Amino acid sequence: MSTVTLTKTPKHTLSVVVKHNLNTLSRIIGIFSAKGFELDSVTFASEAEPGMARMTITTRGDEKTVEQINKHLHNVVDVLKVINLTHKKCIERELAIVKVSTAKVGRPEIMLIAQAFKAKVIDITNDKLALEVTGNTDKVDAMIEVLRPYGIVAMSRTGSVALKREFQGAVNIN
Amino acid sequence: MKYQKSATTAKNLEHTTSLHPVKKVQTDTERCNGAEILIKTLADLDVDTIFGYPGGAVLPIYDTLFDNHDLKHVLIRHEQAGTHAADGYARATGKPGVVLVTSGPGGTNTVTGIATAMMDSIPLVVLTGQVPTSVIGNDAFQEADIVGITRPITKQNYLVRDVNNLESVLREAFHIATNGRPGPVLVDLPKDMLNTNGSYTGNEKVEIPSFKPTLHGHQPQIAKAAKMLSDAKKPLLYVGGGAISGKAWKEVTAFAERMNVPVTTTLMGLGAFPESKPQSLGMLGMHGTWYANMAMTECDVLIAIGARFDDRVTGRLDGFSQKSRKIHIDIDPSCIGKNVDVEVPIVGDVKHVIPAIDKLANPPEISEWWNTINTWKKEHPLVVPQDENKIYPQHMVKMISEITEGNAIVVTDVGQHQMWAAQHYKFNHPRSWISSGGLGTMGYGFPAAMGAAMACPDRDVFCITGDGGFQMSSYELATAVEYKIPVKIALMNNNCLGMVRQWQQLFYKNRTSYSVFGSNNPDFVKMAESYRAVGMRATTPAEMKKVLTEAMAIKDGPVLMDFRVVETENCYPMVPSGAALNEMVESDEEC
Numbered sequence: 001m002s003t004v005t006l007t008k009t010p011k012h013t014l015s016v017v018v019k020h021n022l023n024t025l026s027r028i029i030g031i032f033s034a035k036g037f038e039l040d041s042v043t044f045a046s047e048a049e050p051g052m053a054r055m056t057i058t059t060r061g062d063e064k065t066v067e068q069i070n071k072h073l074h075n076v077v078d079v080l081k082v083i084n085l086t087h088k089k090c091i092e093r094e095l096a097i098v099k100v101s102t103a104k105v106g107r108p109e110i111m112l113i114a115q116a117f118k119a120k121v122i123d124i125t126n127d128k129l130a131l132e133v134t135g136n137t138d139k140v141d142a143m144i145e146v147l148r149p150y151g152i153v154a155m156s157r158t159g160s161v162a163l164k165r166e167f168q169g170a171v172n173i174n
Numbered sequence: 175m176k177y178q179k180s181a182t183t184a185k186n187l188e189h190t191t192s193l194h195p196v197k198k199v200q201t202d203t204e205r206c207n208g209a210e211i212l213i214k215t216l217a218d219l220d221v222d223t224i225f226g227y228p229g230g231a232v233l234p235i236y237d238t239l240f241d242n243h244d245l246k247h248v249l250i251r252h253e254q255a256g257t258h259a260a261d262g263y264a265r266a267t268g269k270p271g272v273v274l275v276t277s278g279p280g281g282t283n284t285v286t287g288i289a290t291a292m293m294d295s296i297p298l299v300v301l302t303g304q305v306p307t308s309v310i311g312n313d314a315f316q317e318a319d320i321v322g323i324t325r326p327i328t329k330q331n332y333l334v335r336d337v338n339n340l341e342s343v344l345r346e347a348f349h350i351a352t353n354g355r356p357g358p359v360l361v362d363l364p365k366d367m368l369n370t371n372g373s374y375t376g377n378e379k380v381e382i383p384s385f386k387p388t389l390h391g392h393q394p395q396i397a398k399a400a401k402m403l404s405d406a407k408k409p410l411l412y413v414g415g416g417a418i419s420g421k422a423w424k425e426v427t428a429f430a431e432r433m434n435v436p437v438t439t440t441l442m443g444l445g446a447f448p449e450s451k452p453q454s455l456g457m458l459g460m461h462g463t464w465y466a467n468m469a470m471t472e473c474d475v476l477i478a479i480g481a482r483f484d485d486r487v488t489g490r491l492d493g494f495s496q497k498s499r500k501i502h503i504d505i506d507p508s509c510i511g512k513n514v515d516v517e518v519p520i521v522g523d524v525k526h527v528i529p530a531i532d533k534l535a536n537p538p539e540i541s542e543w544w545n546t547i548n549t550w551k552k553e554h555p556l557v558v559p560q561d562e563n564k565i566y567p568q569h570m571v572k573m574i575s576e577i578t579e580g581n582a583i584v585v586t587d588v589g590q591h592q593m594w595a596a597q598h599y600k601f602n603h604p605r606s607w608i609s610s611g612g613l614g615t616m617g618y619g620f621p622a623a624m625g626a627a628m629a630c631p632d633r634d635v636f637c638i639t640g641d642g643g644f645q646m647s648s649y650e651l652a653t654a655v656e657y658k659i660p661v662k663i664a665l666m667n668n669n670c671l672g673m674v675r676q677w678q679q680l681f682y683k684n685r686t687s688y689s690v691f692g693s694n695n696p697d698f699v700k701m702a703e704s705y706r707a708v709g710m711r712a713t714t715p716a717e718m719k720k721v722l723t724e725a726m727a728i729k730d731g732p733v734l735m736d737f738r739v740v741e742t743e744n745c746y747p748m749v750p751s752g753a754a755l756n757e758m759v760e761s762d763e764e765c
Contacts, residue, residue: 019384023333027325034326064511071508077330077350080384 009060011040012086013162014070019078020046020053028055028079031072037061041094041137041159052080056161058137085162092136092162097122098144099130101151110150117143128153136160203375208337208368209234212301213242215344218376221272222246223263223628225256229276230316231303234368248628248657251649253280255621257287258647261296262622265608266583266629268421270297270351277303278316281362282323286615289327291358293612294442295419297351298358299344300324306366307335321362329357334364337372342380349380354387355506356419387505391522391530399477399501399518400534406475408543409435412458412487415442415611416480416504422525423447423604426479429532435540436547438466440481441596444607449600450580455547456556459487460749461593464554464758467749469547470495471756478502480524483513484612493754503527554760556597557746565718567591567666567739571598573715574636574664577722582634583608583626585661587619587643590672590745595638597745617646623661624654634726637663641695642671651705654732662725663734668741669695676744680765681751702734711736 018024025044032039040058047054059069066084073082085092098119102110107129114121114131117139123130133143137160144155206214212235216224223246228236239247250256253275260271271291275284281302291298305314321333330350332343340363347359403409417426423446430437430453437447438458447454458466467489470476476498481487488494491513500516502509503524510519520527559566571594574582580600585608586592592609601607608626610618623637644665654661674689702709708728712718718737725733747758759765 023321023325023331026322030326068508068512071510075506075508077382077385 009038009062010086012059012061012066012069012084013090013092013160014055014057014059014073015083015085015162015164016055016057016073016079017047017081018053018055018076019080020051021078024053024076024078025055027076028057028073031069031076032059035068035072037065037069041157043159043161056159058160083164085164089165089168090162091165092160093134094137094140094158094160095132095134096140096144096155096157097130097132098147098155099123099128099153100147101127101153102129103127104150110147113143113146117146119143203373205371206374207234207371208334208340208363209238211337211340211372211374212344212363212368213238213245214374214376215341216245216272218378219345219348220269223248224272224274225250225259225263225625226274227251227253227256227276227280229280229303231277231280231305231365232274232301232363232368234365235274235301235303235363247274248653250621250653252647253283254286254617255647255650255653257284257298257300258290258615258618258621259625259628259650260298260300261287261291261618262585262608262625263629264291264296264298264625265622266605266626268419268605269629270299270348270356271625272299272301274301275303276316277305277320277365278318280316281320282318285323285327286613286617288324288358288360290610290613290615290618292327292329294610295356295415296358297356299347299351300328300358300360302360302362303368304333304362304364307364308366310364320360324360327358328360331360331362333362334367337367337370340367340372341374341377345378345380346382349382350385354385355416387523388507388521389505389523389526391503391520391527393530395518395520396527396530397534399520400531402475402499402501402518403433403435403477403531404536404538406435406538407540408472408474409433409538409540410469410473410476410498411435411437411447412440412470412476412478412481413437413443413446414440414479414481416524417443417446418480418604420480420505420524422480422523422528425525425528425532427451429528432532433535433537435538436469436544438462438469440484440487440611441609442611443481444596445601445604448602450602455551457596458755459484460489461597461745461747462749463556463597464747464760465547465550467747467755467758468550471497471754472546473498476500478504478516479528480504482509485513488513489749489753489755489757493756495755554747558598559743560715562716563714565712565715565737565739567594567668567743568598569715570664570666570718570737570739571595571638573718573722574638575599577726578634578636582606582636583623583630585609585619585623585626585635585637587639587646588614588616589640589643589674590668590676590743591638591640591643591666593673593745594666599638616643619643620647620661620663621650623663624650624659627659627661628657635661637661639663639665640672641665641667641669641691641698644698645696648701651702651707651732651734655705655707658730659732660729661732662728663732664722665698665734665736666739667695667698667736668739668743669693670741673745679744680748698734698736702732707731708733709736710734711738713738
């Protein structure tokens with residue numbers, strides 16, 4: 001578990017359906033900088049419906065702040081829908097590519113860690129491995145924290161993408 | 175609270191980079207160039223006046239205007255003033271103001287005007303020229319990314335990249351500027367779009383599935399609000415600019431009178447409730463009346479109507495109206511719960527929500543509350559000092575109020591004169607008070623007064639301004655003379671930036687750093703005369719009366735009245751910055 005996460009204010013995930021254009025994207029990012037809202041990660045890519053895009057925004061703040069974010073997003077003319085997934089059952093994934101040094105401990109130990117997280121080795125050199133890991137943000141955070149002592153040379157994360165689970169019933173199907 | 179947009183489909187959306195252009199009604203389609211499409215569409219949209227300044231990128235539009243005599247184009251002398259003039263036109267009429275400027279500096283000069291309109295929710299459509307699409311991004315001559323620059327200060331903005339979208343973008347821009355919470359919209363027009371032929375359909379339909387403002391409030395909340403008001407012992411209505419932009423002054427007035435509850439208005443709400451009515455407590459806030467601020471502090475049920483709990487209204491938040499249960503009606507959900515927590519939020523249009531509450535509520539029994547308020551009114555009235563040898567600024571406003579019988583449109587700049595005008599002019603009509611409330615833009619007054627005067631030729635328009643603010647847009651005297659715009663400029667001349675000087679005096683040990691012009695001010699009478707306008711000066715109340723009487727008779731152009739007022743006078747009551755609303759000071763001696 002990432003120690004960073006524990007010290008921060010509550011995390012919220014918003015799924016936002018917008019028109020697919022740069023002006024809308026800039027407007028939305030602008031709200032976060034202009035109003036001083038936090039932005040952990042943001043994704044922006046085509047939605048199923050042509051001409052539309054879906055953004056997944058992860059932010060931090062108390063309930064009041066998130067309500068304000070929600071309202072400000074709604075005020076953007078080209079925003080069609082804002083869904084706060086925080087208190088809903090949702091399916092959430094993030095992908096990360098992590099380049100880690102094998103100089104200290106050799107490849108096998110790193111590969112064991114990769115296996116534990118179901119990460120794939122996607123590049124290999126004399127002194128580094130590149131791992132691809134997919135999962136929710138907590139899982140990705142966890143793998144990164146475990147790898148950190150070995151020397152992370154570089155990494156690239158996509159940020160969360162998320163959708164509401166169709167089944168919102170009481171039974172936990174995880 | 176429910177504020178999610180109901181629409182879920184995105185058909186026929188029109189935008190610069192939209193992948194799906196609107197389906198046009200092919201039968202009526204006409205081919206003409208972009209400039210002609212623009213002028214035809216403006217005519218369709220009922221635009222009668224535009225404020226503009228030509229330049230390279232918009233020459234195709236100006237060429238079209240050369241032969242067009244239906245649309246009145248006012249050649250302002252600076253784009254910022256043009257934007258303020260359009261804003262004044264919009265505030266006086268409720269119709270969107272339209273500005274036309276060129277690319278680069280033309281666009282950037284509109285920025286202050288756009289931000290002013292955004293803060294005060296004023297419908298504006300700003301048309302900017304842009305370099306041809308083939309060179310956008312190349313640092314071409316007079317190129318500026320005006321869409322990027324104005325993004326945070328517009329409700330929506332567009333860069334037209336296909337001339338076939340121009341008409342629908344314009345219709346959408348006007349629709350967005352005027353519906354929901356009004357605001358400025360900018361449309362950037364690359365020069366090649368104006369020269370290229372495209373289709374004009376005359377199709378008036380605007381369909382924006384993602385833009386559906388909530389008009390009718392949530393009924394259970396309305397019922398709750400009605401019950402709270404009916405049971406209240408010390409209710410207060412707090413009415414803001416939303417009652418004006420929502421055209422709801424009649425509903426608000428009828429409601430307040432039937433309930434017989436006290437009403438205070440914000441700076442933006444002046445005129446929404448007649449000050450001649452017994453229920454009126456005048457304006458509240460930093461320079462509000464003593465009794466309005468006390469009523470706000472002591473009330474038990476507060477109904478905020480199209481107001482946004484601005485810091486100049488609330489004073490220190492933890493001392494703001496602590497005893498009240500709060501109801502907040504606003505068309506913009508993001509205004510609710512932003513600064514102050516409310517018990518009953520109602521997202522909706524004031525014009526719909528107030529009659530709905532009125533229908534369910536009973537007039538509360540509040541005779542004791544009225545006794546308290548009437549005692550406050552008696553003990554702490556607004557003071558108008560008078561002296562037969564000197565003009566007190568308050569006296570100047572009072573005299574204008576009396577001479578015009580409260581029927582003029584009063585436009586101001588920002589500072590002491592603005593607050594005195596707000597306090598001492600007796601506003602009885604909506605759309606009669608025009609002032610930059612949110613942004614506090616000096617230089618706003620005179621051009622906005624020109625816009626208002628052009629929109630309302632039958633009404634007297636006074637620009638009450640200061641020597642600081644007027645000098646920020648005095649060059650517009652040329653425009654006012656050219657178009658014979660009869661603005662009466664009442665210049666409250668104290669040879670200093672009065673409000674800055676007041677703050678320095680009160681909070682910076684009277685160290686008047688860079689706030690005093692002294693004898694470095696121009697001779698304003700000669701300034702007016704150099705523009706072939708009438709200029710007059712008064713230094714005593716008797717002269718002031720004579721000057722005002724003469725000015726009232728001038729109908730064919732501007733008149734500048736240089737009123738030499740008492741330079742050391744300060745504006746009271748005042749809630750010092752950081753103090754609670756009931757911690758007012760009423761004179762220099764108390765500070």
